[in-house]
Amino acid sequence: TETAAGGGGETAAAEGCDPADVTLVGQVRNESNPYEASWLDGGDAFAEQVGLTQERLTYDGDSTRQQEQISQLLAGDTDCLVMNILPNGDSDTPPIVEGAEAAGAYLVTQWNKPADLNVTDYDYWLSHLTYNGVESGKQIGDALSEAIGGSGGIVALQGILDTGAAKDRFAGLEESLAANPDVELLDDQTANFSRAEALEVTKTLLTKHGDDVKGIWAANDDMALGALEALQQAGRDDVAVVGIDAVPDALTAIEDGTMTATVSSDGPWQGGIGLAIGYCVATGELAAEDIADEDRAWYAEQFLIEQDNVADFVSPETDEADFACDNLFSRSQGAMS
Amino acid sequence: MSTPVLAQPAPDAPVVHRPTVGQRLTSFMPVIALVVLLAALTIADPGFLTLSSLTAAVRTAAPLIVLAAGATVVVLCGGIDLSIAALCSLATVFFALWLPDLGGATTLAIIAATGAIGALQGVVHVLLRIPSFIVTLGGMSIFAAIALVISDAGPIPLADRDSTKWLTLYVAGVLPMAFVVALVLVAVVSLVLKLTPLESWVRATGYSESAARLGGAPVDLVKIGAFTLSGACAGLAAVMLVSRNFSGSPTMADNLLLPAVAAIVVGGTAITGGHGSLWRSLAGALVVTLLRVGLPIVGVPSAYEQILYGAIIVAAVALTLDRSKVLIIK
Amino acid sequence: MTTSPAEADTDVVHAQRPRPRRGVSLMDAGPPIALVVLFGVFAAMSPGFRTFSNVQNVLDAAAVLAVVTCGISFVLMMGSIDLSAPGIMGASAITVALLVANNRNDNDLGLVGVLVAVLVAAALGCLSGLALVVLKVPSFMATLGVSAVGLGVATLMFAGVQPNISDAMLEGWAVERFLGLARLTWIALACVIAAWLVQRYTRLGRYAFAIGGAEEVLALSGVRVAPYKVAVFTMAGAFYGLAGVMVTSQLSAGLVQAGRGYDFSAITAAVVGGTLLIGGRGGILQSTVGVLLVTVLTNGLVQVGVSPYWQGGVQGLIVVAAVAAAVIPQRRRNQVTK
């Protein structure tokens, strides 16, 4: 077979691998979280589509373990290796990128990347995609303001404080608050993206602020769902709740009317698209140089989901056409700012 | 109340000075466990046993070895240090923040600073007589908070990667420098312990603190020293992590706590103190690393990986702990 | 002491000892005092804290931790340690979620489902105990291993799709109130009382205590300690299992991470309450005081409005200070602290 890779420096995929020789690897934190499990399932679906299997890796939210797995992976056979990676945090991206570059493995990363790390500086790091957290934070913030009638107190549940997602989304909320001067942020606490922690924190915030709380802004759906439980246990049904991720339970809650809004992040698509980009380059169907700079680091399309449009999202379907080599960047909302 | 007689006569381990085959075997158990595990992984995936793969594994293991080595001395003294991982994370942030000002001296400054923080915990433990478990548990959350605040809850990229580049080099082309540094650390600390009265003080403190104290051993100093070393090792491990992540981050090493303690125990060091060694922790850290990276790489699915991990560390300890030295297992 | 008249000239030599003690000693007063002080400080600082509904909230919030701590206290009393709560709770949370009415299958076993989940948890706990007594693996490692096994089993059953429960009884536990407190809180109270009775009035409880005091002596008295150790770990597992069920009831969903963090918080609570890690001291009541201390602290810091960035740190500082305050009055020069 013609080996494309073998060391850094060399221009990627001059010749292209035999499709059967491509190794597909998807790595997320764990399989005990529906969103990330669906990501890996999406990767499997893509692999099946091209007659391969995906190697599923999980690192349990442990940064060092993620690095360890990747360096072990890169110590093996890296010819025609394609990796679709969810870095645990921003700081975990550079070493992954450097490692892949040195080993000549095709890499797509999602969600987390330090702002000053440029994809275009690398040959094998093909693309980084994410959702615009500031925008999603703002979108659900606005939806929340609207739901409470434009004025009143809200509380915010932040994600894991040192993740870019948590920070961007909160920044989005602040933008939204600036635009809705009558909405007051009563309190903000972290519940670490966790349903159980959100339950406890919300209960405490509810006793602290009592009836002043009209809305709860959560940086992800898991926390929103925890907050919903807290509201139910406190016998409060007058509080609007918003989240991000569009996990199935949140969509159901929106259908039921207990939750106001969420923003879609399409796990199965994310699991497939990263592999697809790598696969297309590895097999030579797409030349790395041909990827436009604005497609090297980009925001994927996301939708605000409310009761009126929730039906469209209840069973997200990945379209095989999304992964065609000439259609990979169709969901782009533009380059990352 | 005096210690009661042993219910069972001590297992008939030979008391003569020359170690017997059996004894030699027990002290090699950690290495045997390591070899068996490596063999099993190779059988599962013949591609696993390659030079580059082994090189990657030992490079990966280096920070864990360093963390475990420092904490081993605390464990030998009968205490525990739960703060190592959080302190290591904090140190990565310090490193990135101080690098622009201190340049080449940053590494030493970090090790000195974390050593001092470790010493402080030791002093609190010794003076206030608070169990080390609690002092370092408190330390863990305090360091995490400080790291979060001073880093503004985000990674801080290294201003200059050259200062840590040496750690990413290879000795003789195959041995990662970080691993060599870890080996040297283990060797130096072991030798210093062995060649000076320290070892006998450390063990006496771990086996029986009151006897050691009434025997005039400098128990408090030894303990403070152990925590200092543990802190300094957390600093060194931080430099290693920074060298491979090119940034400092407030939670970078947080997940290394349980693996580090596991490395110590898997090596056969008694968690109750007195018996054990840094060499054992070195082997233990390699076992733990192989489990952490090897199982998924050879293709064990995530759920089964956890089950296997649990079963294997328990089995490894069953193999390595020398029960003639540790009579009561708690 | 007897006075034998035959030796009247020597029997004047009388023992002057501290009076033999029974029951609770002053040494145990530290943590309750700390609890009262902490409560007072928060009440003074925050009007929100001192409301009746917040006190309810604190008690409700303490429920799960209290049940976990009941289990871990027996293990700590023996001088062992238990880190298996996260795995066991995760396994029982998923088990119960899949057995009662839920969105994944047609099961609707109700209370039987709860029972099975608790049994699964007890079996995992038993595994820790067996690893300890049969393989002679220190509990630290044995339970860490079992935790991993539990998480693995939970992940297997989870299979990528969140099981949500619709069982009325289980959901009611979290929502319905009796005398102002959630049912779960009453369940926790019942657990504390039951655990206290076990500690005080059963051979299992007393032997667990004795094992921490002097394990070798039990053996010398012809007691086979191994079965009791296994039983203690099994019982602890059952408590964690119930706690996992309680989390599921609170969240209306079975989470693999249902028990995340409960290992260290429960140990902290027990130790803050006065249970020694070397065993042989403390007990359920002390641990429960510790649970309240920790919960009041968590709640109070939010009420007072400490920045989320600092909360963990402040909490750590106060825990150390609380233990120090409790320890300092009773410390002795040659006392051993591990």
Added chain:
Amino acid sequence: MTTDLQIDPGPRAPGSPAALEVRGLVKHYPGVKALDGVDLVVRQHEVLGLAGENGAGKSTLLKALVGLVRPDAGEIWVRGEKVKLRSIMDAADHGIGMVFQEQSLVPNLTAAENIVLGSEGPGVRRGVYRWRTMRKLAQEQLDKIGSHIDPLARTDTLSFADRQMVEIAKVLRIEERTSHPPVIILDEPTSVLESKEIDTLFTQVRRLREFASVVFVSHRLDEVLDVCDRVAVLRGGQSVGEVPAEGAAPAELHRMMIGSTGADDHYHDGAAERSDEPRRPRLEVRGLSGKTFRDVDLDVHAGEIVGIVGVHGSGREDVCRALFGAEPTTAGEVVLDGKKLELSGTRAACAAGVGYVPAERKTEGMVGPMSVADNMTLTKQQARCSGPVVRPRKQASLVDGWIERLSIRTPHRGTAIQRLSGGNQQKVVLARWLVAGDVRLLLLDHPTRGLDIGARSEVYRLMRELANSGVATVLLADSLEEAIGMSDRIIVMSDGRATKEVAAPAGGKPTPLDLVKEMV
């Protein structure tokens, strides 16, 4: 009267076999023959004494009799029936119970629980405690021996003597398990007791003889002869003979124990003549106060041994610990050789030349799993080092020298100290202060507890030798006799105060009664 090396099993009436018989029992430990073919007969309703030097194999033999040690060879017969004892419960079922050399009670349980531990009977129903029954059961046992302690008191709040009573009450529970007269084994029950308590114990032992057989071990040979009917002697793991107690003399027993005529005088009261008293005492204590003692004044001259006597709880032990920096003080001044002694900690005390031998050997005196050599050099590390570096050769020759000088019975200097017999352990602990030869003040808390006569006289000789070389010694003796015999001066303490000083020069010794009067 005695027949060395020849065992007379005694008359064996057909209907009444010996309560217990041991034939050719062998137990080897690596490097040690703890038992080397021991024969022993315990008759019904007798108190059999067992004597032997430290390490002669007494405890090992007795542990074999309760199933704790599995013998390598030999037979055990109980009431004419050959038995294999696999566990302590096995032994209890055969009516054999033992009070161990080291106390073995669970400190955090109540006395009642300790008494019934392992055989709670009706005290526990289906796993549930019935405290009232438990208390009653315990009370019955305590009544048997006339102890008045509260059965529900936590054991660790009881005095040593009371705890010993609890042990005896506990062992008597085996009466409940068997219809036959039990065999009660007491391994050095008196070494931690005061004379008054010993008398109480002996009354109990004599009472026990009415319905049981008793095996009694003590290093105080006069005691053994006093309470026993017959005394069997072990030497080097072998039975070397026996004597009827009636009319026997301690010296005779001692001769059998050591296999030659040893010195019989157990106290060496002869201090070296000191030509002139040093002008200033080596140790001057003024107004020392602490938790359990107040205003203690104490002078000790170089070369002098000062005994402190007092009842349990008189505070003398804490004074000793305070002088070593191991117990906090609230007031007072201590001057050693004209320099103020900082009582800040044990380290400072060691550095100033103070040595301390604690009474609780197992938990405070030695580090069990560490070797004899490391235990011996634990404190005076400089003795085995050049600069900061340990020299194994230097340590070996140093340690071997002391092993030889103190005739410490150990297979090797590398043997873990916990494998030695109590007496030999004590010698190692003492040697710890001697290896560097720089100790100026030695604080000895019950230094001869559990030592056989031979070891004891060696310790006495050592103490005297040290004194003569100028060491000042404070002695908390094992018995009044010992205090009187060894001391040049005796301080009486009661209730935390030094109440009286009695001179005790060679030739002008006070009687025990003189002291007891002051101790009240």
